[in-house]
Amino acid sequence: SAVISQKPSRDICQRGTSLTIQCQVDSQVTMMFWYRQQPGQSLTLIATANQGSEATYESGFVIDKFPISRPNLTFSTLTVSNMSPEDSSIYLCSVKLAGKQETQYFGPGTRLLVL
């Protein structure tokens, strides 16, 4: 199985600032995704990270607020911009591994608190 790492694991930020979260995988990856889990809630897909092109965003999420990069197959970043307390959530990356196409595996998540 693959090792999926996220940095940072947690952070406390001031409103109005931005935070970039990194996701790194040690195996071949076909797809990468970013999810948000608000306190006490389930997971919601933010976007699909596309290598070398703009991410595909779900309804309710926009690039200006959540810019995403994927410069290569195994690395992606999610930035939470101009943060407000409502952005306090767990942010998780997930991947589809080569040869295991229909299953998503998750990173350990980044817990973000915005004051």
Added chain:
Amino acid sequence: AQTVTQSQPEMSVQEAETVTLSCTYDTSENNYYLFWYKQPPSRQMILVIRQEAYKQQNATENRFSVNFQKAAKSFSLKISDSQLGDTAMYFCAFMKPSSGAQKLVFGQGTRLTINP
């Protein structure tokens, strides 16, 4: 749009007992995938089991098994011989395989507590 419903917000059983978590979903698709994920307090989402809709046989993984009723759109998870380490949030999820969006649609989760 697909929806996933978990009607049990919380459940609690004694260690070594068997527990069943319920999940229903709504879709017009014929081919899809269903998953159970576990999220312990560490918040890591861990895949427990998956089921392919075109397979009639219920998936099993050691102490975990599912009861997949396609016509009823039901996908319950049975945990046998429950252990303290099974304490976690359990999420049922649906995915439609296609060349387009392949997002997971999650239910609201069931908080399972295994008591010693």
